Structures are given as structure tokens and as C-alpha cells.
Amino acid sequence: MTKNIPPINSKIPHLPFGDHQDSPFYGRDIISVKQFNREHLDYIFDVAHEMYEMVARVGSFDLLKGKILASLFYEPSTRTSSSFTSAMERLGGSVIPINNVSYSSVTKGESLPDTVRTLEAYADVIVLRHPEVGSSALAAKYARKPIINAGDGIGEHPTQALLDLFTIHEELGQVDGLTVTLMGDLKYGRTVHSLARLLTLYDVKLNYVSPDLLSFPSELFDEIAATGISQASYQSLSPVLADTDVLYVTRVQKERFEDPVNHEALKGAYVVTTDTMTDAKEKMIVMHPLPRVWEIDMAVDEDPRAAYFRQMAYGQYIRMALLAMVLGKA
Amino acid sequence: MTKNIPPINSKIPHLPFGDHQDSPFYGRDIISVKQFNREHLDYIFDVAHEMYEMVARVGSFDLLKGKILASLFYEPSTRTSSSFTSAMERLGGSVIPINNVSYSSVTKGESLPDTVRTLEAYADVIVLRHPEVGSSALAAKYARKPIINAGDGIGEHPTQALLDLFTIHEELGQVDGLTVTLMGDLKYGRTVHSLARLLTLYDVKLNYVSPDLLSFPSELFDEIAATGISQASYQSLSPVLADTDVLYVTRVQKERFEDPVNHEALKGAYVVTTDTMTDAKEKMIVMHPLPRVWEIDMAVDEDPRAAYFRQMAYGQYIRMALLAMVLGKA
Amino acid sequence: MTKNIPPINSKIPHLPFGDHQDSPFYGRDIISVKQFNREHLDYIFDVAHEMYEMVARVGSFDLLKGKILASLFYEPSTRTSSSFTSAMERLGGSVIPINNVSYSSVTKGESLPDTVRTLEAYADVIVLRHPEVGSSALAAKYARKPIINAGDGIGEHPTQALLDLFTIHEELGQVDGLTVTLMGDLKYGRTVHSLARLLTLYDVKLNYVSPDLLSFPSELFDEIAATGISQASYQSLSPVLADTDVLYVTRVQKERFEDPVNHEALKGAYVVTTDTMTDAKEKMIVMHPLPRVWEIDMAVDEDPRAAYFRQMAYGQYIRMALLAMVLGKA
Numbered sequence: 004m005t006k007n008i009p010p011i012n013s014k015i016p017h018l019p020f021g022d023h024q025d026s027p028f029y030g031r032d033i034i035s036v037k038q039f040n041r042e043h044l045d046y047i048f049d050v051a052h053e054m055y056e057m058v059a060r061v062g063s064f065d066l067l068k069g070k071i072l073a074s075l076f077y078e079p080s081t082r083t084s085s086s087f088t089s090a091m092e093r094l095g096g097s098v099i100p101i102n103n104v105s106y107s108s109v110t111k112g113e114s115l116p117d118t119v120r121t122l123e124a125y126a127d128v129i130v131l132r133h134p135e136v137g138s139s140a141l142a143a144k145y146a147r148k149p150i151i152n153a154g155d156g157i158g159e160h161p162t163q164a165l166l167d168l169f170t171i172h173e174e175l176g177q178v179d180g181l182t183v184t185l186m187g188d189l190k191y192g193r194t195v196h197s198l199a200r201l202l203t204l205y206d207v208k209l210n211y212v213s214p215d216l217l218s219f220p221s222e223l224f225d226e227i228a229a230t231g232i233s234q235a236s237y238q239s240l241s242p243v244l245a246d247t248d249v250l251y252v253t254r255v256q257k258e259r260f261e262d263p264v265n266h267e268a269l270k271g272a273y274v275v276t277t278d279t280m281t282d283a284k285e286k287m288i289v290m291h292p293l294p295r296v297w298e299i300d301m302a303v304d305e306d307p308r309a310a311y312f313r314q315m316a317y318g319q320y321i322r323m324a325l326l327a328m329v330l331g332k333a
Numbered sequence: 334m335t336k337n338i339p340p341i342n343s344k345i346p347h348l349p350f351g352d353h354q355d356s357p358f359y360g361r362d363i364i365s366v367k368q369f370n371r372e373h374l375d376y377i378f379d380v381a382h383e384m385y386e387m388v389a390r391v392g393s394f395d396l397l398k399g400k401i402l403a404s405l406f407y408e409p410s411t412r413t414s415s416s417f418t419s420a421m422e423r424l425g426g427s428v429i430p431i432n433n434v435s436y437s438s439v440t441k442g443e444s445l446p447d448t449v450r451t452l453e454a455y456a457d458v459i460v461l462r463h464p465e466v467g468s469s470a471l472a473a474k475y476a477r478k479p480i481i482n483a484g485d486g487i488g489e490h491p492t493q494a495l496l497d498l499f500t501i502h503e504e505l506g507q508v509d510g511l512t513v514t515l516m517g518d519l520k521y522g523r524t525v526h527s528l529a530r531l532l533t534l535y536d537v538k539l540n541y542v543s544p545d546l547l548s549f550p551s552e553l554f555d556e557i558a559a560t561g562i563s564q565a566s567y568q569s570l571s572p573v574l575a576d577t578d579v580l581y582v583t584r585v586q587k588e589r590f591e592d593p594v595n596h597e598a599l600k601g602a603y604v605v606t607t608d609t610m611t612d613a614k615e616k617m618i619v620m621h622p623l624p625r626v627w628e629i630d631m632a633v634d635e636d637p638r639a640a641y642f643r644q645m646a647y648g649q650y651i652r653m654a655l656l657a658m659v660l661g662k663a
Numbered sequence: 664m665t666k667n668i669p670p671i672n673s674k675i676p677h678l679p680f681g682d683h684q685d686s687p688f689y690g691r692d693i694i695s696v697k698q699f700n701r702e703h704l705d706y707i708f709d710v711a712h713e714m715y716e717m718v719a720r721v722g723s724f725d726l727l728k729g730k731i732l733a734s735l736f737y738e739p740s741t742r743t744s745s746s747f748t749s750a751m752e753r754l755g756g757s758v759i760p761i762n763n764v765s766y767s768s769v770t771k772g773e774s775l776p777d778t779v780r781t782l783e784a785y786a787d788v789i790v791l792r793h794p795e796v797g798s799s800a801l802a803a804k805y806a807r808k809p810i811i812n813a814g815d816g817i818g819e820h821p822t823q824a825l826l827d828l829f830t831i832h833e834e835l836g837q838v839d840g841l842t843v844t845l846m847g848d849l850k851y852g853r854t855v856h857s858l859a860r861l862l863t864l865y866d867v868k869l870n871y872v873s874p875d876l877l878s879f880p881s882e883l884f885d886e887i888a889a890t891g892i893s894q895a896s897y898q899s900l901s902p903v904l905a906d907t908d909v910l911y912v913t914r915v916q917k918e919r920f921e922d923p924v925n926h927e928a929l930k931g932a933y934v935v936t937t938d939t940m941t942d943a944k945e946k947m948i949v950m951h952p953l954p955r956v957w958e959i960d961m962a963v964d965e966d967p968r969a970a971y972f973r974q975m976a977y978g979q980y981i982r983m984a985l986l987a988m989v990l991g992k993a
Contacts, residue, residue: 071752081431088429093401116961117955294447631776642784
């Protein structure tokens with residue numbers, strides 16, 4: 004998946020992953036969390052931490068001045084597209100925002116490969132959000148410029164998983180040795196699946212707290228078990244709260260329930276309140292990929308352990324790091 | 334409403350209005366015209382005039398280089414969003430445009446406070462247009478970065494009022510001593526209400542010209558009367574035209590009338606034509622917040638007293654001034 | 664159509680085309696291919712080639728730093744708007760994207776002249792895409808800043824025609840002496856009409872290959888014949904393929920056919936496959952304005968003579984050249 008910025012008349016072959024001169028990510032696509040080993044993550048987090056310090060000190064800087072990001076969103080995601088846009092702008096680069104693709108040439112029947120090959124005539128890197136699983140891999144197959152997967156349906160959302168892990172790393176100083184409790188919709192939540200996979204690269208203990216209907220997929224449970232990670236499932240938070248270092252909460256969507264009464268019934272059992280926080284460790288964090296609805300009470304926002312808004316900021320640094328890396332500037 | 338750009342892990346309290354070190358607007362929200370006294374306006378207009386001169390001389394400059402504006406529009410307004418975008422860009426800053434919020438996470442049920450707290454992880458200042466009264470004040474309550482109200486339903490649109498007043502100030506050299514005639518829909522027109530309020534800070538005479546159905550609200554009339562400003566209402570322009578220094582025309586929307594015939598009937602009575610201009614002072618200006626429909630005949634556009642397109646340009650300078658001020662650069 | 668950036672309170676007259684001091688395009692509108700003579704094209708292609716070399720060398724540069732482009736699209740066109748955006752950004756300028764005009768003030772009834780006069784208060788140049796023929800000329804009549812026509816319905820799309828011609832010029836080294844074959848929908852295809860008109864400025868031979876239903880308009884055939892250019896029409900590619908230097912393929916839209924069976928029937932006859940390429944010259948190019956549907960088989964993409972994706976890149980350089988020229992920087 005290695006790429007280069009070739010002259011207009013040439014094509015360069017994709018080099019195998021990892022063997023580029025300076026950075027392991029220069030010219031590469033970011034498609035899946037499966038691309039990353041522990042060393043990669045250390046490297047990404049080092050760069051992301053540097054980005055954090057630079058932003059704190061000077062706000063923005065011109066590392067990617069003159070570079071152009073095509074932000075290609077086939078479905079809306081304010082959070083993700085804003086985060087990539089600010090990441091590029093804080094690095095001095097520019098953005099081509101393409102948000103209404105349903106109204107664009109796609110409705111005239113153009114294929115994703117053609118759209119991507121058109122956009123790479125204008126841009127240096129393409130961020131792609133698309134409702135279909137595998138769309139980013141397909142785009143990457145045809146594109147000569149790096150593709151960053153910003154979510155492909157129920158497939159992957161690797162930059163979200165990276166920012167989640169980076170949040171843990173920055174807030175608690177390390178990942179090894181932590182107990183991470185995932186709570187809410189663990190069945191459909193793409194976010195928690197990717198995060199759980201990445202966490203297997205560390206020495207952690209995983210707890211799953213969810214109603215039966217929304218429990219963690221057994222195939223993924225088995226996949227993770229094979230790595231030797233300790234896992235346990237619960238229907239309530241109370242047995243594990245006191246030991247939890249990271250409480251990762253996800254949204255429970257009403258649409259998952261045939262009977263709305265069942266959805267209402269859950270609200271009491273899977274909501275984080277100030278009472279929850281009283282029973283939690285003094286040094287722990289609460290995370291949420293946002294948007295939240297009722298899963299975390301607004302009163303919790305004032306608690307310094309509520310990390311979900313800071314999580315957004317960490318996302319910006321991760322995306323700055325990735326953009327700089329694939330463009331060969333980190 | 335004072336704000337600061339805090340480190341990622343901290344929260345700073347809102348300081349009371351007006352007591353910041355350098356500028357009275359550094360780190361502040363711009364929510365309502367009621368925030369401003371005469372001294373504030375003098376200051377804002379000085380900065381805006383400087384912006385005008387800088388743009389005339391060099392087009393753009395790098396005062397806000399590296400700063401990012403989140404332009405959050407829950408309803409479309411090409412004029413206002415374009416004006417803020419160009420203001421930010423002429424100051425060397427960048428913009429995250431968020432225009433289709435109805436399609437974004439809001440439809441998944443996210444609250445405005447959460448959206449704003451997400452965006453401030455990426456941006457240095459947020460411009461908010463929202464259909465509900467009080468939305469900007471709500472956003473400002475939760476945000477740590479400055480919020481600029483770009484219209485909250487039938488509530489306020491303070492930057493529009495400031496640019497209207499700045500237009501008068503620049504075109505006629507002063508505001509004191511002027512006779513300002515407001516004509517058209519004076520009942521529903523948010524624009525004229527805010528402008529009338531701001532004008533009470535000056536020594537002016539106010540005339541209201543409208544059909545009965547769309548007359549100036551009596552509560553606001555009383556509120557203004559209490560400041561000692563001279564006011565009078567008319568059903569036709571002719572009695573006051575010859576004395577008018579500023580003729581501020583607003584759009585009369587067809588939807589205000591149950592019977593479209595009544596709307597048609599008005600067109601003759603409340604339209605500005607070249608004949609109107611013949612009877613007007615030699616030194617006066619015609620203003621309109623735009624878009625106009627039939628209220629001002631296109632033949633009037635050629636008259637040098639037609640100030641409504643120049644008004645747009647003044648808007649850019651006012652918004653440049655406000656952005657620079659809240660970000661501590663003016 | 665000459666324009667200038669006047670002080671806020673003045674109006675400057677439009678000077679007749681061609682008599683400005685430095686560049687024949689400074690302050691001008693780009694509305695129609697009929698504006699250009701051979702000398703103009705040489706000049707534009709020289710500048711565009713320079714842009715290509717600059718981009719290849721440094722990616723972006725600050726020729727238009729501080730300049731603002733208003734990108735006003737009344738109908739979506741990802742390709743064209745992205746191309747103009749990247750062109751402006753690679754020159755260091757900024758963009759105000761206005762893509763959802765149907766949701767904006769236009770729905771409140773604002774006229775195009777008013778919209779354009781509003782936007783020119785903020786921007787230095789306006790790119791306009793509009794579904795109605797003549798809209799760009801109308802906008803140019805009222806605007807004091809340069810208007811660039813990015814497509815006005817079935818009217819013109821001059822920057823597309825320029826980029827098509829520039830592609831031929833760059834890929835084959837010259838235009839004189841070439842045989843250009845246009846194939847597909849030659850009746851409704853605005854693109855091929857404009858290109859054919861531009862090609863009359865060169866010494867070329869034109870072939871038209873299309874089904875009867877979609878044949879080249881006879882009025883335009885006669886117009887071109889009057890210039891002395893050699894033309895011939897065919898229902899199949901085979902008689903002319905071996906002599907063709909440029910094969911320009913256009914999309915055949917299903918909607919053009921009352922009976923979809925007729926559309927299906929065409930697919931075999933007017934598609935470019937690897938077999939087609941076997942019979943084509945060794946030195947020739949295949950072009951397509953994109954999006955393509957079935958007209959060119961994806962297997963052809965690998966052929967170095969497939970120039971349609973490179974065509975997109977040439978578009979960026981042409982638009983960079985035009986923006987720089989109308990803003991007096993080339």
C-alpha cells in the first residue's frame with residue numbers, strides 16, 4: 004500500500020508495507036487497525052504527542068504548507084470531517100471538502116475508483132468516509148496517493164481506534180496493566196471492536212458490560228482470547244466498576260430494539276451518573292466516542308475523570324500525526 | 334463570558350464582562366447587541382475601519398494565521414457564512430465549514446452543548462447560526478472558546494446590527510444628529526429591532542414606515558422611548574423622505590399575509606424607485622439587509638446613494654474586527 | 664468585460680476586451696470559448712505549462728496568497744469545483760465554497776445579479792456554475808470582479824474546453840496536423856461542441872462517430888465547415904480508428920433514449936476496449952470528460968494512451984493559469 008507522488012505521466016508500483024526509507028507510513032494507506040503492531044503505535048503516539056505540544060505552544064505550524072487533503076464524505080460525520088479539517092489546517096495545509104457526494108457525480112453513476120483517481124489529480128492525500136465495508140481498501144487499490152479510511156460502514160474506523168487508544172495512553176500515562184471496561188452496545192459498535200483489537204497489543208484486562216441483546220460478538224471474543232488477553236462479560240457495571248481504569252461507554256441506539264419499552268428499561272442500568280463516579284477509582288477515565296444521548300449524565304461532565312471531550316482533542320493530534328506521516332513529514 | 338484557550342486538561346472560569354487586560358472583547362462571546370455601550374462601538378468601528386484600510390491596501394494579511402474558525406450553520410445563510418469565511422481568510426486564518434448540520438450528528442440526537450464542546454477541541458472560535466432563540470447564549474455557557482452569534486431565530490443577529498451601524502458611520506461620517514427611517518416589515522424584522530436598539534446609544538431621530546399589519550412592536554417602541562429617543566410611525570414614506578438621512582428598507586415576505594392580494598397591494602406603497610430618490614436628500618443612503626425582492630427597484634442600484642451592496646463589504650470589516658478582537662489580536 | 668478591484672465607494676467602467684496593460688486577461692471574465700484566438704491559447708497554455716512545472720517541483724506556491732475565490736455552484740459538480748478549489752489552494756489563495764445554493768438565499772427569491780454583487784464584496788474572483796444558459800454572462804454584466812464560467816447549462820463550459828485542448832497539446836506536443844475523433848453523444852454533449860469550436864483555430868481533421876439519434880448538430884457542422892476545417896461523420900469507429908491521434912469519448916446517457924433497449928444496443932458499438940486499443944496508433948490518446956459509465960472499459964485504464972485521468976490534472980493547471988491571469992499575477 005505504499006504510495007508516492009509520481010509525475011503526471013507515470014505510475015509507480017505499490018511497495019510492500021513497511022519497507023520505505025524514512026517512516027513506515029510514508030506514502031501508505033491507513034485502512035485497518037490490523038496494519039499496526041506495537042512498534043507502529045509507539046511511533047504514532049510519539050508523533051501525536053509532539054503535535055499536541057506544538058499546538059499547545061503555537062496553535063498551528065507550516066509542516067504541510069502547500070499540501071492538499073481531499074475530504075471525501077459519502078455520508079455525513081461532522082465530528083470526523085471537522086477533526087481531519089482542523090488537523091490539516093493546523094499543519095498549514097489546505098482542504099477540498101466534498102460532503103454532498105450523493106448529489107455529485109456519484110449519482111451519475113461514477114465508480115469509487117474513478118472518483119478517487121480524479122481527486123488524486125488535485126490532492127496529495129484523500130480521507131474517505133463511505134457506507135460500504137471495504138470501500139477504503141477498494142479506493143486504495145486504485146489510488147496512487149494515500150487513502151485514509153475515515154469509516155467504511157460497519158467495517159473499520161481506524162483513526163477512531165487510534166485516538167481512543169492515544170487518549171488512554173496520554174491520560175493514564177501507559178496502557179499496559181490497565182483494566183478496560185467497555186459498556187453499552189457492544190454488538191454493533193464498530194468503535195469498541197476496533198479498540199478491543201488494538202488493546203490486544205498491550206497487557207490489559209477487558210470487561211464487557213451490556214444487555215444480552217447487545218453483547219460482544221463471540222467470534223471477536225474468541226479471536227481476542229487467542230491472544231491470551233483476559234476477558235469477562237457482565238450484565239451490570241457494579242461488579243467491575245471499582246477495578247476499572249478506563250470505562251468506555253457507547254451509545255445504545257433506540258433502533259436496535261423492536262420494542263421501545265426494552266430500550267427505556269436499559270437507561271437505568273447502563274447510564275453513568277455522578278453516583279457511578281463516586282464508586283469509581285480516583286484515577287480513572289470515562290470515555291465515549293460521542294455523540295452521547297442518555298448514556299452519560301451531563302452532571303458527570305464536570306468530573307475531571309470525564310475524558311470524552313478531551314478525547315476529541317486527542318483525535319485532532321492523532322490525525323495530524325497520520326497526515327504528516329503519510330505525506331512524509333514526520 | 335470571557336474565555337481563554339486553556340490547556341487540554343484544564344477549565345478556566347468565565348470572567349465577568351469587560352475586565353480583561355488588553356481588549357474588552359478578548360476571549361468573549363458576542364451574543365447580543367445589549368453587550369455594547371457607546372465606547373465599545375467606537376472601539377469596534379475603529380478596528381473595523383483599520384481592517385477596511387488594510388484590505389484596500391493589501392487585500393489580506395496574516396493577523397490570525399494559524400487560527401481556526403468553526404462556522405456552524407444549522408440553517409443556511411450564504412451571505413452571513415460567506416462574510417465570516419472571507420473575514421477569517423483575509424486575516425490569514427482557516428475555516429471549518431459545517432453547513433449541513435441537519436444531516437450530521439444532530440440528527441442522531443446530539444445536544445448543542447455537546448456539539449460546541451466537540452468543535453472547540455478543533456477550533457479557536459465558533460460562529461453559530463441556529464433557528465432557536467437563545468441557542469448562542471446556551472452554546473456560550475458551555476463553550477470555553479468564544480462564540481459569535483450569527484443569528485438565533487427571531488432572537489438576535491448582533492453582527493448584522495453592528496455592520497448596519499458601521500455602514501451609517503462610514504458612509505455619513507457620524508451617527509449623531511441623523512434621521513433614520515426604517516421601512517417595510519418592522520414587526521418580524523429581527524434586523525431593524527437590533528439596529529433600533531443600537532441607535533439608542535446615539536442622538537438620532539427614528540421614523541417607522543410600514544403597513545399596520547407589520548408595524549414596529551409597541552413594547553420595543555416603549556423600550557426605546559424610555560431612552561429619550563424621538564420616534565414617530567407612518568404608513569407612508571412621503572412625510573419623512575425629505576428629512577431622512579438613512580432609509581433602511583426591509584423585505585416584506587409574502588408569507589406574512591394570509592391573503593396574497595394584500596401583499597401585492599403593498600408593493601406600490603413600500604417600494605423604493607428612482608422617483609423616491611429624486612425626492613430624497615442629496616446626501617443620504619439607502620440600506621437593505623438583502624436579499625431584496627421587489628422593495629428596491631434595480632434602477633436605484635446605479636444611484637451613488639444606494640449603499641446596500643457596499644453594506645456587504647462593511648460587514649466583512651466588522652466581522653474581521655470581531656474575530657481579531659475575541660482572539661486577542663486587535 | 665475588463666474588471667478591476669475598485670475602492671469600496673467607486674465603480675469602474677468595463678473596458679473593451681483586450682486593451683489592458685500587461686495581460687490580455689487581467690480583470691476579465693472567462694465566459695465563452697469564443698473569446699479566445701490562437702494567440703490567447705498559446706499564452707494560456709504557456710502559463711498552464713509553467714503551473715504544471717511549478718506543481719511538479721514544489722507542489723504549491725504563494726502567487727495568489729491573500730486572494731479569495733468564491734466558488735458558487737448552483738448545481739453540484741464535484742470534479743469542477745474540486746479542480747478550481749485545488750487550483751486556488753495550490754496558488755496559496757483561499758476559497759469560499761458555496762455549494763448548496765438551492766438552500767440559500769436564492770430560495771428566498773434573490774436574483775443572480777444581487778448574489779454576485781454580494782459575493783464580490785468578499786471575494787476577488789467568482790467561479791459560477793449555474794443550470795441556465797447565459798447565467799455567467801448575466802453575472803459578468805453586473806459584477807465588478809472577474810467571473811469564470813464553470814458551466815451554464817447546455818451553454819458553455821469554457822475551462823473544460825481549454826483543459827481538453829491543453830491535454831492534447833501537452834500529451835502530443837502540438838495540435839496542428841492531428842486527426843481528432845469525437846465519439847458518443849455528440850448531440851447533447853456541451854463538452855465536444857466547445858472543443859470542436861476551439862479546434863477550428865488549429866489545422867486539424869475532425870471525425871464524428873455517433874448513432875444517428877445523437878449525431879453532431881448540423882448548424883455547428885456548418886459553422887465549422889465555414890472555417891475550412893475538414894469534417895466527416897461515421898456510425899462506427901472502425902473506418903477512422905487507425906488514423907486517429909485523439910479519440911475523445913463522451914458519455915451516452917440512458918435518459919436520451921425513450922426505449923432503454925436502444926441504449927443497451929449501443930453499448931457494444933461505442934465502447935472502447937483493449938481490442939480497440941490494439942487497432943489504434945501507437946502514439947495517440949484516449950480522452951473522456953468523466954464521469955464515464957460503460958463507454959471505456961476499465962481494462963483500458965492501464966494503457967499508457969489512456970489520458971482521461973491525466974486530463975483531470977491538466978484541468979488543475981489550466982484553472983491555475985486562468986485564476987492567476989484574471990487576477991493579474993501571470
